Amino acid sequence: MVDLDRLARERTDLTAAEIAHLHLLTADWTLLSDLSFSDLVMWLPTWNDAGFVAAAQVRPSTGPTVYPEDIVGMFAAKGRLREVERAFHSQRVVRNRMSPDSLLPVGTEAIPVHHDRRVVAVIARRSGLSPREAGELERTYRQIADVLCQMTADGQFPHQGMQDSSTPPRVGDGMLQLNAQGVVTFASPNARSAFRRMGVMSDLTGRLLEHEVRRLAARTGPVDEAIGVISSGRGAGSVDVEVGEVTVSMRSIPLITTRVRSGALLLIRDVTDLRRGERALLTKDNTIREIHHRVKNNLQTVAALLRMQGRRLEDPSARAALDESVRRVSAIALVHETLSQTDADSVEFDRVADRLVAMVADLGEEVTVVREGQIGTLPGSIASSLALVVAELLQNAYEHGLQAEGGGQITLAVERRGRRLRVSVIDDGAGLPAGFAPESHARLGLQIVQTLVRDDLKGSLSWEPGAQGRGTTATIDLVIPGR
Incomplete structure (x- = not known):
């Protein structure tokens, strides 16, 4: 499966910092796609200047798509994406008006992506909506989208730290537009509904949002300073506002025009x-x-x-x-x-194994018990059974392998490859008795081990004599259950 990171590393000469910037952009460009009612395709220049490769695409949730099929990985030779090439070299937004020989649909915009004074990619933007008279909501969406596109071309969008919420609001959840003074100039119906649930029954338009939000937040205690920064649009980021039992998430994106903050976009979501x-x-x-x-x-x-x-x-x-x-x-x-x-519901089993090793080591000063390898994290559903099995095998190695010999070493060796786990208990003691068969020689401890390995761990248990007839190796093989 091709993805942005792989295509950028294999097909371009972009640096790690430039690729990271593109990842930051694609993490946030659903917002740009929804506001534009447009499909977005990111084109990267190839390392040999032979053309461009499509590295990522996103479809809008607010309108129809013009690319029903995935085009990520498509290569376009030089001359086939004239608008993209013009935007790349001129470092300006270019609109496709009449270019029937281009691979891009008529009406596509090409937006250069700047990072550290260099164009590193070009975004092709195309809406699938048919021409018609737009309402206030659609006009506002498109106006803000145009500002964000220009900010992208100027290297001012996105900002580090903008994706700092585990549940970021989307355009359809609710949207407010603020002017440079922090006054609400537009409120979508869903945004108004969210504020009504917090107790604001009148229209927000024309009001200073920071004042309204601080007044609401003060009902439940001291007001976090971040609430003022976000609700005024002065900084980018997210914050939750709790009023009684209602919780509303607010995300602020400052809008910059000619390098001056001209307002802000606030995305609102009721996350109660x-x-x-x-x-x-x-x-x-x-x-x-x-x-x-x-x-x-x-x-x-x-x-x-x-x-x-x-x-x-x-x-x-x-x-x-x-x-x-x-x-x-x-x-x-x-x-x-x-x-x-x-x-x-998981266990760092190495900690448990070390405690089990210490328990057996305390049985006698002449006994050395060591652990080799890492087990890692195991589901709690098998941890208790495996702990009991390991404890029994360690105890068995001491009692029947080393105690009569006056001491020796026991090794708990583990090997994990993905979901497959092998645990071996190795001693250098007396070894297995002649004609040993687990079924006929099983005392209570070994009966417990065999039952747990078979029924709980769904694994297998095997016994092998050590080198030169000295010692014993007991091995458990199992597959760790998936989640």
């Missing part, structure tokens, strides 16, 4: 339901983290009670059974502790 949903989701996330925290505390309490009970037992086998239970409960508690400290 959206913000309410975000707050509900945040509350849900906090609740889930609190649940994980309490589960962790409860599991640690259970482990402490089992540990206390084990100290009272005189039967070594009963005490060993309780010690194993303490270890299993503690392994699960580690996962819940990690989940209680994250915002997502």
Whole structure:
């Protein structure tokens, strides 16, 4: 699939900074397309001056398209895009009036894109609307679009930091036009509706918007200075205005004519339901983290009670059974502790693995336990099962591989490639007994491992003897579930 970045790197001599500027422009040019009721196509000059290549295009949501098919990647040899070439060399906006030999439809405008005193691209703009008498809304849209196009040609649009909202308003959500003094000269119906929901029942036209917005925002407490900057049109950016239970997002784009700020375009969107949903989701996330925290505390309490009970037992086998239970409960508690400290239902499993390694290393000074490789983030749905499996295999390597040998090394080796994960527990101890078969030799610990690997992790478990008959390698292969 071709895209702007790839075409710019492979077909042009543009610098990284110039390509970044084009990305900044395409991130915001839906606004220009909607205001113009026009398709936009970005043409880049090729490195060998042989012609131009179409690197990006956008269709308007406010009118019909003139390019029903994608043309990104199309190459036009020199002489086929005369208006684009004229705009590129003259560094001025050029309109196609009567050029039937051009690849561009009649009526196309070619707008040079300036960056750091150099033309780096040309935008072809063409509307699919048939000629007719336009209403006030359409005339205002087109007037602002013409100003933004000239700002693009002058290298004054877009600005860094303009796309700073996760939910930026669009033209159809609501629009205000301000003059240089910050007075509203035009308000679209949707913008008026948004302000009515905040309590402004009269017409905004002719009013100083900053004064109105500050008055509304003051009802809920101190007014953020950014509200004044945005609502007056003095600076580019976005801000939310909360009035009671209503939240309205405002985005300001200063309009510059002959290098002087002549006014501003403000995009307005009622985001009350959206913000309410975000707050509900945040509350849900906090609740889930609190649940994980309490589960962790409860599991640690259970482990402490089992540990206390084990100290009272005189039967070594009963005490060993309780010690194993303490270890299993503690392994699960580690996962819940990690989940209680994250915002997502995922676990940085390397932290859990390091804690499991430390638990086994504490069993004896003669035992060295190391981890090799990175596991990364795993879904919470498999983290608990994998933690318990790893804990069992590490404990098994110590008890049946190293304890009788007086010590040695255990290695937790992990390898992750995309969604495929391989986890191996390697020891240099006594090795597998003769005729070892997991099904017939499986004690409770190995039965737990086999069940979890098969049913929860949907993976496989294999056993191999170490080099020269020393040691054992237990390997788990699984595919990490996708989201």
